[in-house]
Amino acid sequence: MSLKNPILKEAKSKMDKTVKHLEEEYKKLRTGRPSPAMFEEIMVDYYGTPTPINQTATLTVGEDRTVVITPWDKTLCSKIEKAINAANLGMMASTDGIVVRVKFPNPTVEDRKKWVKHAKELSEEFKIALRNIRREDMKIIKEKQKNGELPEDEAKKLEEEVQKILKEHESRIDEVFHKKEKEIMES
Secondary structure: OOOOOHHHHHHHHHHHHHHHHHHHHHHHOOOOOOOHHHHOOOEEEEOOEEEEHHHOEEEEEEOOOEEEEEEOOHHHHHHHHHHHHHOOOOOOEEEOOOOEEEEOOOOOHHHHHHHHHHHHHHHHHHHHHHHHHHHHHHHHHHHHHHOOOOOHHHHHHHHHHHHHHHHHHHHHHHHHHHHHHHHHHHO
16 A cells, blocks of 8 residues: 555654654764754844844854853853853853854763663653654544545554554654764763
8 A cells, every 4th residue: 555545644754753863863962072952942032032042152062172152242242151051051152242152062871871761762652752752643544434435444454554653754763863972971
């Protein structure tokens, strides 16, 4: 059975989005390597409006494990510094009035193990989300069969296909996790 069936198309689309969302979450996850994505959710007061740092400044990874934040409005330097320090990322920001620098300390083995554990927990949460999508689609198939819209044999094939799509996406989540685990342990 192909993905021409709207139920299968919808299931695949939702599961693709779920895997993509996990990849986005992993970008924000701390590894030993500096990443500007870690600062995406930190808000700074920008003329009375809470605004993500990346919408008020340019973030670049500098040498010696440092992220350099160059605000477009230099008066934001101290606000950005305070927002990062208040975010409790395990590193301190400092400013010279022109740029804000955040030095990433070398992570310990315990830190790395803790980050891998968190990444694993996230992957499990996203697998649960995939299973919830499958459950909803199975419910739709059963309702359509019960209402006479789908013959029993076609409903069974659709259920098998939804299960196959689930397994493929669970494998993709495992791949994404193992890639992140390797990145955390090597960086």
